[in-house]
Each structure stands twice: as C-alpha cells, then as structure tokens.
Amino acid sequence: xxxxxxxxxxxxxLSGPIRDFLNYPVPKYVHRNFxxxxxxxxxxxxxxxxxxxxxxxFYYDPSTEGAYNSVDYISYQLPLGWLxxxxxxxxxxxxxxxxxxxxLRTYYFSAYKKPRELNWLTGVLLxxxxxxxxxxxxxxxxxxxxYWATKVGTEIAGSVPLxxxxxxxxxxxxxxxxxxxxxxFYAGHILLLPASVAVLIVAHIFQMRFHGMAPAITKKAxxxxxxxxxxxxxxAITDTLCGLGLLALLVYMTWANHxxxxxxxxxxxxxxxxxxxxxxxxxxxxxxxxxxxxxxxxTILIPLFIFGSMVLLPFVDLSxxxxxxxxxxxxxxxxxxxxxxxxxxILAMAAYA
Amino acid sequence: MAAPKxxxxxADKGVWDEHVIDRRRFLEVALGVLAGIGGLLVAVPGARxxxxxxxxxxxxxxxxxxxIADLPVAxxxxxxxxxxxxxxxxEVNQRGTVYVSSADGGATFTVLDGTxxxxxxxxxxxxxDSRFVCPCHSGHFTRQGEVIDGPPPHRLRQLxxxxxxxxxxxxx
Amino acid sequence: xxxxxxxxxxxxxxxxxxxxxxxxxxxxxxxxxxxxxxxLTAVKVDATTLDAxxxxxxxxxxxxxxxxxxxxxxxxxxxxxxxxxxxxQYIVIRSEWPDATNTLIRNTWTWDGTKFTRDxxxxxxxxxWPIGNNxxxxxxxxxxxxxxxxxxxxxxxxxxxxxxxxxxxxxxxSARTNPVGYTNDIGWSTLSDPADMGSPRVADAVESxxxxxxxxxxxxNPAPKFMSSKDLxxxxxxxxxxxxxxxxxxxxxxxxxxxxxSKPVGSLGDVEANGVWANGKWVVVQRRLLNTSHNDxxxxxxxxxxxxxxxxxxxAGDADHKISQEVLTLEWK
Numbered sequence: 001x002x003x004x005x006x007x008x009x010x011x012x013x014l015s016g017p018i019r020d021f022l023n024y025p026v027p028k029y030v031h032r033n034f035x036x037x038x039x040x041x042x043x044x045x046x047x048x049x050x051x052x053x054x055x056x057x058f059y060y061d062p063s064t065e066g067a068y069n070s071v072d073y074i075s076y077q078l079p080l081g082w083l084x085x086x087x088x089x090x091x092x093x094x095x096x097x098x099x100x101x102x103x104l105r106t107y108y109f110s111a112y113k114k115p116r117e118l119n120w121l122t123g124v125l126l127x128x129x130x131x132x133x134x135x136x137x138x139x140x141x142x143x144x145x146x147y148w149a150t151k152v153g154t155e156i157a158g159s160v161p162l163x164x165x166x167x168x169x170x171x172x173x174x175x176x177x178x179x180x181x182x183x184x185f186y187a188g189h190i191l192l193l194p195a196s197v198a199v200l201i202v203a204h205i206f207q208m209r210f211h212g213m214a215p216a217i218t219k220k221a222x223x224x225x226x227x228x229x230x231x232x233x234x235x236a237i238t239d240t241l242c243g244l245g246l247l248a249l250l251v252y253m254t255w256a257n258h259x260x261x262x263x264x265x266x267x268x269x270x271x272x273x274x275x276x277x278x279x280x281x282x283x284x285x286x287x288x289x290x291x292x293x294x295x296x297x298x299t300i301l302i303p304l305f306i307f308g309s310m311v312l313l314p315f316v317d318l319s320x321x322x323x324x325x326x327x328x329x330x331x332x333x334x335x336x337x338x339x340x341x342x343x344x345x346i347l348a349m350a351a352y353a
Numbered sequence: 354m355a356a357p358k359x360x361x362x363x364a365d366k367g368v369w370d371e372h373v374i375d376r377r378r379f380l381e382v383a384l385g386v387l388a389g390i391g392g393l394l395v396a397v398p399g400a401r402x403x404x405x406x407x408x409x410x411x412x413x414x415x416x417x418x419x420x421i422a423d424l425p426v427a428x429x430x431x432x433x434x435x436x437x438x439x440x441x442x443x444e445v446n447q448r449g450t451v452y453v454s455s456a457d458g459g460a461t462f463t464v465l466d467g468t469x470x471x472x473x474x475x476x477x478x479x480x481x482d483s484r485f486v487c488p489c490h491s492g493h494f495t496r497q498g499e500v501i502d503g504p505p506p507h508r509l510r511q512l513x514x515x516x517x518x519x520x521x522x523x524x525x
Numbered sequence: 526x527x528x529x530x531x532x533x534x535x536x537x538x539x540x541x542x543x544x545x546x547x548x549x550x551x552x553x554x555x556x557x558x559x560x561x562x563x564x565l566t567a568v569k570v571d572a573t574t575l576d577a578x579x580x581x582x583x584x585x586x587x588x589x590x591x592x593x594x595x596x597x598x599x600x601x602x603x604x605x606x607x608x609x610x611x612x613x614q615y616i617v618i619r620s621e622w623p624d625a626t627n628t629l630i631r632n633t634w635t636w637d638g639t640k641f642t643r644d645x646x647x648x649x650x651x652x653x654w655p656i657g658n659n660x661x662x663x664x665x666x667x668x669x670x671x672x673x674x675x676x677x678x679x680x681x682x683x684x685x686x687x688x689x690x691x692x693x694x695x696x697x698x699s700a701r702t703n704p705v706g707y708t709n710d711i712g713w714s715t716l717s718d719p720a721d722m723g724s725p726r727v728a729d730a731v732e733s734x735x736x737x738x739x740x741x742x743x744x745x746n747p748a749p750k751f752m753s754s755k756d757l758x759x760x761x762x763x764x765x766x767x768x769x770x771x772x773x774x775x776x777x778x779x780x781x782x783x784x785x786x787s788k789p790v791g792s793l794g795d796v797e798a799n800g801v802w803a804n805g806k807w808v809v810v811q812r813r814l815l816n817t818s819h820n821d822x823x824x825x826x827x828x829x830x831x832x833x834x835x836x837x838x839x840x841a842g843d844a845d846h847k848i849s850q851e852v853l854t855l856e857w858k
Binding site: 023025065066069070077080081083084226232234236237241247 | 377402403
C-alpha cells in the first residue's frame with residue numbers, strides 16, 4: 001500500500017499538502033462545542049445538493065413544455081426518484097437554516113473582527129448566494145407554486161426605482177415569464193451559482209485555516225486554547241457523524257412527506273394565491289405594510305439596510321470586546337432582526353394556512 | 354494515508370491533547386467506516402436512480418401502415434409510419450420506416466423493418482437489382498430480407514402483421 | 526448570560542425548523558374529517574370490493590360535492606357524497622346522491638296501438654380524468670375547461686382543443702350500463718369544429734359487448750329489433766335474453782327497451798360498477814385497475830394528487846347535467 005502512495009506522491013507531490021490539511025490543529029474548545037459543526041454541516045448540505053442535483057439533471061427537461069412532466073417522471077416513475085428529489089427539496093431548506101445558524105454563531109463569537117473581516121464578507125456573499133439557489137431552484141418544476149412565486153418575486157425586483165424595469169426584464173428574459181426565464185434560472189442554478197459558491201467556499205475555508213479559529217470567549221474555553229486535536233481523524237469524525245445525522249434526518253423527512261409537486265403552471269389562473277418559499281415569507285409579509293408610495297422603503301431601503309449592515313459590521317464594530325453579553329448593541333440588534341423575521345414568518349403562515 | 358505519528362506543534366503554540374495519540378488509530382478506522390457507510394448510502398441509490406428505467410423493454414403495439422387498397426401488390430413499398438408514443442416524460446410522434454411487399458398478389462403481406470442489422474442505417478430498395486442495399490457499408494438483402502453479402506450479421510427483422518377493417522397493421 | 530445565548534440559539538433553530546415544516550404542521554388534523562376543500566382522500570385497504578357496505582368505508586373520508594347546472598337558467602343539482610379506497614392494484618370510488626326515481630328508461634319504445642314513439646332519459650354519473658398532466662384542467666376543472674365559463678352555449682367546447690390534450694371518462698348509466706355491472710369507459714377527444722356540439726366522446730376500444738341500440742334501422746317507421754324472451758314488461762333487455770321482435774305480442778301501452786345490454790370485453794369495460802337505488806338515493810360503487818395499461822385511460826398513481834371532475838343527471842339528457850363547480854383533487858393516504 002505504501003509503495004502505491006509513494007508512486008503517486010513522487011508524481012503529484014501531494015502528500016505534503018494533504019498531510020498539512022489533515023493534521024490541521026483544531027483547538028480543543030472548538031472540538032468540545034457543537035456550535036462549531038454548523039459551518040461543516042452547511043458545506044455537507046451543499047454537497048448533498050450537488051450530488052442530488054447532478055442526479056436529477058440526467059432527467060430534468062428545462063423547457064416549458066417538458067419541465068413539469070420531467071419532474072413528474074422523476075417523482076413518480078423513476079426508481080427512488082421521490083427520494084432523490086425529496087432529499088434535494090429538504091436539504092435546500094436545511095442549507096438555509098444551517099447557513100443562518102452558522103452566521104449567527106460567527107456573529108455572536110465576534111469572529112468577524114480583525115483580521116477576519118474579509119472572511120466575514122465572503123460568508124455574507126455565500127449567504128446571499130444560498131438564497132439565490134433557493135429562488136432559482138423553486139421555478140424549475142414549472143408548477144403553480146414555482147411559477148407564481150417567481151412571477152411575484154420578479155415583480156418585486158421590478159418595483160425598484162430607476163433600474164427596476166431593467167432588472168425585471170433581465171431576470172425574466174423578457175417582459176413575461178416564459179421559456180427564457182426557465183433556461184436562465186436553470187443555467188444560473190446549475191452552472192453559475194455552484195461555480196461561484198464553490199470558489200467562495202474554497203476561499204472561505206482557506207482564510208479560516210490561515211487565520212485559525214477566532215479567540216475563545218469564555219474562561220473555560222480560553223483555558224483550553226493551547227490544547228489541540230488534529231483535524232483528521234478527530235474533527236473529521238465529528239463532521240462525518242453530523243453529516244450522516246443530517247442525511248438521516250433528510251431521508252426521514254422525505255419518507256414521511258414526499259417533496260410536494262403542485263399542479264402544472266397555469267398562467268391564466270385567477271384564484272391561485274402565490275407564496276414564496278418559507279424563508280422568504282417574512283419579507284413577503286413585510287411588503288404588505290408598505291403599500292403605495294411607501295413601497296420603495298420595503299423593496300430598496302430595507303434590503304439595502306440589511307445587506308449594508310452585514311457588510312459594514314466588521315468595519316463598524318472595532319472594539320476588542322468579543323463576549324456578546326458585554327456587547328449590548330450588537331446583541332440586541334441581532335435579537336431584533338431575529339424576532340422580526342420569526343414574527344413575520346408566523347404571521348405570513350397564519351395568513352395563508 | 355496520514356503519517357503514523359503526529360508532528361509536534363511549535364513550542365510557542367502549545368501541545369497536542371494527551372489523549373489524541375492513542376485514540377487516533379481507532380478514530381481513523383471509525384472515520385473510514387462512517388465515511389464508507391455515507392458513501393454507500395449515496396452511491397447505491399444514486400446508481401439505481403441513474404439506471405432509472407433504461408433497462409425496461411418498451412412494449413410493442415400495433416401500428417396502422419395504410420389501407421390495403423392503397424398498397425401496390427407487386428412492388429416493394431417503403432412506408433413511413435408515425436404513431437403516438439410515450440418517450441420518457443413526453444408524448445411524441447414515434448416515426449420509422451418499414452418495407453411492405455406481397456409475394457402472393459395481396460393475400461398476405463410481409464413487413465420488414467428497414468433498419469440494417471449491421472449498425473442501424475436505413476436500407477434502400479433497389480428495384481433494378483431486386484435487393485435491399487444499405488448505404489453505409491453496402492450490406493445487401495434479398496426481397497425477403499435475407500443477407501446476401503456485406504457486413505450485416507442477421508436478416509432484416511420481420512414484423513408480425515394483421516389486417517383489420519381493410520387496413521394493414523404491423524406490430525412495432 | 527452564556528446559557529441564555531445558548532438557549533436562544535436553540536430556540537431560533539427550533540423556530541426555523543417549525544417554519545420549515547410550514548402550514549401543514551400549523552393546521553390541526555381532526556379525526557377522519559378532511560381538512561382540505563374539494564379533496565377526495567383515498568384510503569389504503571387490503572382488498573377493495575364492489576360492496577357499498579364494506580367495512581373500510583367507515584374509515585374513508587367523505588367529500589360532499591355540490592353540483593351546479595351546466596345549462597344556464599336551470600336549477601342546481603344534488604350534493605354528491607364521494608369516498609375512495611385503493612389497494613395494490615385497484616381503486617374503488619363510492620358515490621351517493623339523492624334521486625327521487627330509479628330511472629331505467631332510455632329511448633324506450635312505447636307502442637300506442639298504431640305506432641311507436643321513443644323517449645326517456647336515464648340517470649347518470651360521470652367522472653372525468655385528464656390523461657397526463659393538464660395545467661388548464663388542474664387549475665379550473667371541467668366547469669371552465671369544457672364549458673368556457675361563457676353563458677353562450679354555442680361557444681362551448683365540449684371536448685379538448687388539442688389532440689395532445691385528452692381526457693378519460695367514466696360514464697355510469699342507470700339504464701344502459703348499471704344493469705350489467707359496468708361503467709362505460711370513454712374518452713373526450715378534440716373537437717375539430719367548435720360549432721359542432723355533437724359528441725366528442727369517443728368510446729374506448731372494445732372487442733365485443735356493450736349496449737346496442739335496439740332498432741331495425743328503418744328510416745320510416747323504425748321499430749325495435751329485439752325483445753325479451755323472459756319478461757315482456759321488463760324495462761331492461763339483456764343480450765342473453767333477446768329474441769327477434771314480434772309485434773303480435775304487443776298491446777297498446779306496452780314498452781320495449783331501447784337498448785340491448787351486455788358487459789363489454791376490452792377497454793370499454795375497464796370500470797366495474799355496482800349501483801343500487803333505494804329510498805330516494807343512488808349508491809354507486811365503481812372499481813378499476815389503477816393502471817389499465819390502455820393508452821386511452823388515465824393512469825392513477827398512488828401518492829400523486831390527481832385532479833378530476835364529476836357530473837350527474839336525473840332522467841335527463843347529456844346537456845342538462847349538473848357539474849362540480851370547482852376542480853376536485855384525488856389524494857392518497
């Protein structure tokens with residue numbers, strides 16, 4: 001066995017970098033804390049999406065005539081098709097939840113401070129790309145839910161002052177939702193977005209390893225700051241166990257409740273109530289409170305403010321203090337955001353139940 | 354794959370946790386097993402899914418080729434048929450070419466699949482030489498579809514026929 | 526404070542999970558009552574039968590469909606209560622609706638002493654299933670797809686407007702199919718001429734059997750071709766009982782059935798039926814293979830929600846049928 005490795009190593013020179021990668025020292029306080037698995041779990045859910053997505057791409061038809069029937073074929077006529085599509089459906093929601101929780105953990109542990117500001121920005125970009133994945137993927141079955149959610153979503157983009165009309169036509173590939181919309185959402189979903197996310201993930205992990213984990217916050221953790229476990233196998237096993245657990249959860253959810261497929265898109269239906277995916281519901285509900293002239297507040301100001309606050313965070317919060325209980329402003333602001341999102345999501349669900 | 358011993362950390366950084374060294378082997382094996390299980394959990398359903406329905410043999414059906422009255426009895430006639438069929442998730446017009454001839458003046462019909470048995474090109478009927486010729490590699494078949502010469506390994510496939518309501522049907 | 530943050534993180538995670546589970550988790554499920562409107566939930570049973578009193582019907586949720594008139598200006602129709610069950614191979618649907626009379630006449634011959642007159646319409650219930658995925662039907666049901674929501678009858682399509690859009694119909698008739706235990710399995714095809722309100726209904730392929738018009742086909746003074754060898758007073762004439770028509774056997778006021786009945790062999794007879802009229806109600810149980818492998822039939826796939834529509838008529842012709850106003854959905858439990 002050793003000789004085979006030597007043969008490869010002589011020709012690739014990879015054993016050094018691989019060994020460094022595997023022996024990366026993980027601080028013991030990280031190893032003991034489940035909150036640090038969230039980043040890895042987000043990556044694992046992304047990998048699950050890549051695998052299930054590639055599998056489905058062997059059968060999906062991105063034409064307006066064929067899309068629904070091909071998804072129907074996958075769901076009801078291909079062996080285990082319901083499982084592949086179901087895992088893809090639930091892992092999409094899981095990825096949104098996990099990336100949000102990971103972001104919150106990073107936020108509370110003040111891991112965005114110098115010298116990790118750029119890593120935080122990479123993460124913010126990744127967060128919005130994950131949401132874009134959800135938005136583009138939702139349309140692909142070309143069923144009532146995806147069609148109308150995209151119709152409304154692109155209308156919202158169209159309500160942005162000055163550039164709105166252009167934005168909407170760019171997203172739709174025209175002034176109506178149609179074939180051009182479907183293929184550009186598909187190309188974005190399987191080519192542009194995965195490539196961008198993959199590159200950003202590599203940059204994200206590289207920066208994390210370069211800087212090491214952010215300094216510990218609690219006294220107990222600080223006491224363990226000088227003790228390490230190797231990434232392989234100690235942390236890798238934690239990652240693998242959590243990943244298998246996630247996969248088991250997704251398979252169970254699929255088995256209990258197959259991924260929904262509503263009736264085929266009918267652009268003329270007058271009584272269908274459009275709804276976005278659950279993680280956009282809070283924003284959908286929020287829009288109701290800004291009618292008429294106030295609309296730009298909700299379509300521009302609020303998204304700009306959220307995005308802006310996330311991007312500027314490392315450059316605004318310059319203090320050395322990392323403990324969240326000593327940082328009332330950042331802590332309370334985050335709690336406010338969370339409460340708003342949760343409350344408006346619940347309001348939206350109640351309105352459409 | 355990893356080095357049997359962990360390299361020591363730089364002195365100013367710290368030390369490896371004391372338990373790391375002896376649990377390492379166990380954890381390596383356990384990781385391998387878990388990763389293997391995870392891999393199988395993904396690969397086996399994935400492979401089954403990719404194979405999909407591709408191994409299913411499609412059912413045959415009776416396709417109308419035309420009215421008996423319209424078919425010349427002496428000559429070999431090329432007939433292009435079109436029938437509604439299910440192609441994976443789509444309903445399409447399945448098209449094909451067959452050759453219809455009769456040896457007994459219209460009492461019975463022979464329908465031959467026009468697909469050459471060598472590599473799948475459509476053969477052509479040469480009236481002058483009274484033989485089917487394949488344009489790809491010059492395989493030759495008799496009027497009944499038997500191989501005369503050339504690369505084709507088998508005779509042209511003969512389809513079951515029936516006559517119903519004055520029309521000729523072939524089982525395709 | 527750390528503990529609070531920890532707890533808060535968990536609470537947020539939980540909130541997201543609840544949100545992810547979405548509306549279905551928020552709506553409380555009560556007993557056997559269906560929680561979604563216009564939804565027929567089929568329950569899985571070990572073996573389905575044509576028995577209207579089978580024990581599994583107690584577990585099958587009921588869907589009450591109120592029917593409206595298809596012809597403007599006419600009164601609405603009865604409320605039809607439907608239930609469904611399925612096993613590994615078959616689906617069985619039980620329909621119950623009020624009907625004052627047990628109608629067994631259809632184009633029945635009446636002899637008044639000198640000549641024949643033919644009249645009489647039967648009761649029927651029909652189910653329409655789109656073949657394949659049909660966006661328009663799934664969204665609007667038969668009230669809009671075939672009837673165009675126009676009040677101008679001449680503008681109605683009574684079929685589909687494209688050869689690729691086909692429908693499977695189960696046409697149960699009290700006089701012509703129920704007596705021999707089946708439902709006419711037909712289809713709706715394209716209507717090449719929308720001005721022609723003639724029937725776009727196409728019977729499924731049949732090898733033998735089915736009801737046959739009991740007429741000698743004469744253009745002037747047509748007469749019945751057959752009569753019953755068993756019971757001259759019966760309104761029903763089975764193919765096995767038929768003998769050549771003999772006018773000498775009739776007196777004024779007698780009737781001769783309008784059709785000769787037999788159970789079809791082939792796709793036309795895919796749907797078995799058992800209909801019983803009692804105490805002002807029809808109870809009709811129909812049973813069919815989930816997948817008949819005939820390409821003129823809709824394939825029913827357990828776990829796949831399927832839209833459908835129904836229509837009933839009480840001793841009336843096809844035009845005066847009462848239809849389900851909204852699209853109905855068959856779901857599976």
